Structures are given as C-alpha cells and as structure tokens.
Amino acid sequence: METKIREYRVIKNLTQAELAEAVGVRRETVVFLEKGKYNPSLKLAHDVAKVLGATIDELFIFDDDE
Amino acid sequence: MEMTNEEKSKEKNKENNVEKKDKTGKTDKSEKTSGIFAPKRFSELGANERRYVISAALSAAAMVIVIIAAYVTGAGAGFNLIGLASVILVLTLALIAAKMTGKKAVLLAGSILGLLMIIAGLALTTASGDNFQMMITGGFIMFIICFAGYRKPADRDIQDERSLKIGTWGMAYSWYLTYLVIILAFWLSYFKAVTFTVEMITGILIILMPVSTIIFQKYFASKGDVY
Secondary structure, eight states: OEEOHHHHHHHTTOOHHHHHHHHTSOHHHHHHHHHTOOOOOHHHHHHHHHHHTOOHHHHEEOOTTO | OOOOHHHHHHHHHHHHHHHHHHHHOSSOHHHHHHOTTSOOOGGGSOHHHHHHHHHHHHHHHHHHHHHHHHHHTTSOOOHHHHHHHHHHHHHHHHHHHHHHHOOHHHHHHHHHHHHHHHHHHHHHHHHHOSOOHHHHHHHHHHHHHHHHHHHSOGGGGOOOHHHHHHHHHHHHHHHHHHHHHHHHHHHHHHTTSSOOOHHHHHHHHHHHHHHHHHHHHHHHHHHSSOO
C-alpha cells in the first residue's frame, strides 16, 4: 500500500505531530501511515482524510494485486 | 443582547477547540494541571492514572496478603519481613507517583536515586560483607523504570488504535509461546530428561511472560503493523 499522506500534509503545512494530535493518535502512527506500513481503521483513514482535505481514495493507493 | 455573527462564530470556534482538545488527546488538560495529590474521584481519573492507582492498591494488598500468610502458616512476620515488605511497598508507590507526575525532572531524579542505590548497595556489600541485594535490585528497578519514562516521547501515554492492536497481539503471541514452553517442560519432565521443581517452573513463567510480551510488542512496533 502506498499513501500520499505526506504530500497532502506538507501542502497543509502540518507537522507529523500536529496531524497526530488532530486525529488523536501518536506521532509514530502517522510515521508508519505515511510509509504505508500501517493499515488504519476506516475511522482513522476518514479522520486523516478530513483533516487533510482529501478523500480516502486520494490518500491510500492499493496495488491491483492486493 | 443578541450576538453578532462574528461573535457566534468565535464562540463556536472556542467550543470546537475544547472538543478538539478533548478528542485529540486521551490525557486532557485537567489531568495535567490538577496534579497527583489533588483529591479526585476514581471515575474522574484518566486511563493511565487509573492503572497507576490500581497498581498501587494491588501492591499494597499483595504485601498485606504476604504478611498475613506468614502469620497464618506459622512462619511469623518478624521485623525483617515487615521491614522488607514496607520497603518494597514504599518503593513501588514512589515509582508509581513518579510515573503519574510525568514530569521529566521527577523521573530524572528517580533515575539518579536508583543509580545511587545501586552504588550504595555495592559499596555496603563490599565494605560490610553483608548482603545488600535488595537495595541493589530496588535501585536497578527504580533506575530502569524512571529512565525509561524520562526517555519516552511525550505522546507515548496516548493509546491509539495501533498501540492497542500491537499490545493485544504482543500478549497473544506471548501467551502462545508460554503455552509451547509449558508443553515442552511437561514432556521433558515426563521422560525424566529434566527434573523441574515448582519454583523453577513458576520462575520461568514469571520471567518468560512479560519479557516475551515486551519483545513481541517491540517487534510489531518497529515493523509498523501486526501483519
């Protein structure tokens, strides 16, 4: 899984800590989300998309094989 | 006097900010400003504070049970046992109080105190010939816990979905590993390859379960997810 969370976060001028605080998770959770190494729940994905002003489909990109 | 639209908007932003602060952090402002010594109802405490209070209560209860058991079994709870139990209880409560404050200065002071206890224990053991193992062990525990608390990031007290998932899976893997070890111990004992005593088995389990839990949790935390 790839994510574009980092790109959207930079556009919004947010740090990882600020994004983490906004969605109620630890900063390291945001780190692993950006790397695509953590599969978030639907609620967390929705909260992140809402804060970044994007849709879940825009933020999370799945390979066709998955 | 009716509020203007701008004033209404400001009021709404204030409410949203309060809600946001309540929503974003598991530890809200009241927990940090009221301090550990301000009287609070148990239901008003945060999740971490409740854990600390329960730990303190269980530690005190364990000490009382040990002393009662010593009396009941006829072993007697002499000064040594009561003194030892009191020292362990005070040390446990001091550690819990240090962690509850969350203040870096308190945790650093606890780490230094732990180091001083280790050094003093070693020096006294060498000088007097008596065994000050409890002081050394207590100092070691105090140093490890306070230093770990001093080093951890500020948001580590937040329990999010990822930390809860990793914590749960770590414990599940630890349980499974412990079960395999018990099966292995059974067959080793059955075929008389090894003679186990109750103390050996319980000692192995006491160490294996928490250590394996921590190892599995750290592995999943570094990997990012549990699968």
